[in-house]
Amino acid sequence: MKTVTAIFISGILFILLVDLLFYRVTRSRLRARWTRWLYWSVSLLFVAGIVGYHAAMPRLTGPGAYFWMGRGMLLLLLYYLPRCSYLAVTLLSLFLKQRPWIKRTAAILAALTFFTLLYSTTIGRYQYQIVHVEVEIPGLPAAFNELRVVQLTDLHLGSYGKSYPGIRKMVEKVNALQPDVVVITGDVINNFAPELLPWIDALRKINARLGKYAVTGNHDHGDYTRWPSPEAKEANLRRFFQYMEASGFRMLNDANQPLAIGEDTLYICGVRNWRKAPLPSYGNVERALQGTDGHVVVLLSHDPAYWREEVIHHPVALTLSGHTHAMQMGIQIGNYRWTPAKYFFPEYNGLYARDDKQLYVSRGIGYLGFPGRIGMRPEITVLQLTHSKR
Numbered sequence: 001m002k003t004v005t006a007i008f009i010s011g012i013l014f015i016l017l018v019d020l021l022f023y024r025v026t027r028s029r030l031r032a033r034w035t036r037w038l039y040w041s042v043s044l045l046f047v048a049g050i051v052g053y054h055a056a057m058p059r060l061t062g063p064g065a066y067f068w069m070g071r072g073m074l075l076l077l078l079y080y081l082p083r084c085s086y087l088a089v090t091l092l093s094l095f096l097k098q099r100p101w102i103k104r105t106a107a108i109l110a111a112l113t114f115f116t117l118l119y120s121t122t123i124g125r126y127q128y129q130i131v132h133v134e135v136e137i138p139g140l141p142a143a144f145n146e147l148r149v150v151q152l153t154d155l156h157l158g159s160y161g162k163s164y165p166g167i168r169k170m171v172e173k174v175n176a177l178q179p180d181v182v183v184i185t186g187d188v189i190n191n192f193a194p195e196l197l198p199w200i201d202a203l204r205k206i207n208a209r210l211g212k213y214a215v216t217g218n219h220d221h222g223d224y225t226r227w228p229s230p231e232a233k234e235a236n237l238r239r240f241f242q243y244m245e246a247s248g249f250r251m252l253n254d255a256n257q258p259l260a261i262g263e264d265t266l267y268i269c270g271v272r273n274w275r276k277a278p279l280p281s282y283g284n285v286e287r288a289l290q291g292t293d294g295h296v297v298v299l300l301s302h303d304p305a306y307w308r309e310e311v312i313h314h315p316v317a318l319t320l321s322g323h324t325h326a327m328q329m330g331i332q333i334g335n336y337r338w339t340p341a342k343y344f345f346p347e348y349n350g351l352y353a354r355d356d357k358q359l360y361v362s363r364g365i366g367y368l369g370f371p372g373r374i375g376m377r378p379e380i381t382v383l384q385l386t387h388s389k390r
Helices: 002-029 032-057 065-093 100-122 167-175 193-204 230-246 305-309
Strands: 128-135 147-152 183-184 212-215 255-261 264-268 296-300 318-321 330-335 336-338 351-353 355-362 377-387
Touching: 002 032, 002 065, 032 065, 065 100, 128 355, 147 167, 167 193, 167 377, 183 318, 212 264, 212 296, 255 336, 305 318, 318 377
Parallel strands: 128 377, 147 183, 183 212, 264 296, 296 318, 318 355
Antiparallel strands: 147 377, 255 264, 330 336, 351 355
């Protein structure tokens, strides 16, 4: 709650500060009283939007609200981030003599910011990157050598309009990979089970030779709205499970599924979402691992923090997680990668290892809040399991 309040206050201060600074830079063009009234009326309108967003979030009663809130967030960012770019360059005039190139550069940077945001929230939303990862697993049974596991995560289906083409494109790309197993590591929806309804047929078309499996994320449990009763929240979760089963995915709620090829067996295990206290937590890895002794285990766990806190103390060869989104923004140039997620999550995207325990964190398919991705393209991960070469 403190974090939400801090974001709320920071949002309002951000709007007022940017508008004040931009007004000081451009006030020579706002000489007429009506232009000044219009300028500050727009500012107050966005402040009212932030207040309304803060008040409405815990009271949402249906899936459509997330789509419109995303549109509101996009409008705010398209309006203010180009201003920030303009101000960043213009403020150089405080340290340099006034030069004509400063204002021209500021205008160009503001335009680039605007069109980058526009691209990342339109076509860029579904410019999927196929990430191939080879994972060496000691003791992997011979029959599972080169097993292809496709990981999807953080679909956030309630963030899209019904005409959104991204899910259909995702299904086509997944099937073209000819996976042996497809897994979804949580946050299929934002809060409400009906968010899944328009996409059941599309998800059902995903093909996997050895099955499709999924676990819950924090949003799938419906923890981000005020339900009229605990029974209503539980009914929403049951509907979510029913819709996932209708999509062809088996839910692994602290459970496991043996995959058998000939005489060899590998276990796909899954835990319900786990969060650090005082946040709601549901998963139990010990229950999920029951009956898997002596076998190689691939564990599905939405929050990668669970790997560090608990999973690493159990015989789990590979854990697959999501949750971070890599904060939906960053820079990738060759082998160089930067995202603000690195300051918040010890494991935010990629393959991590400690001794013979490994974790892969995907930056995910969808988005929440900001309706797009900048630099951190949505990810479809292909994990190829191989014998250890050590």
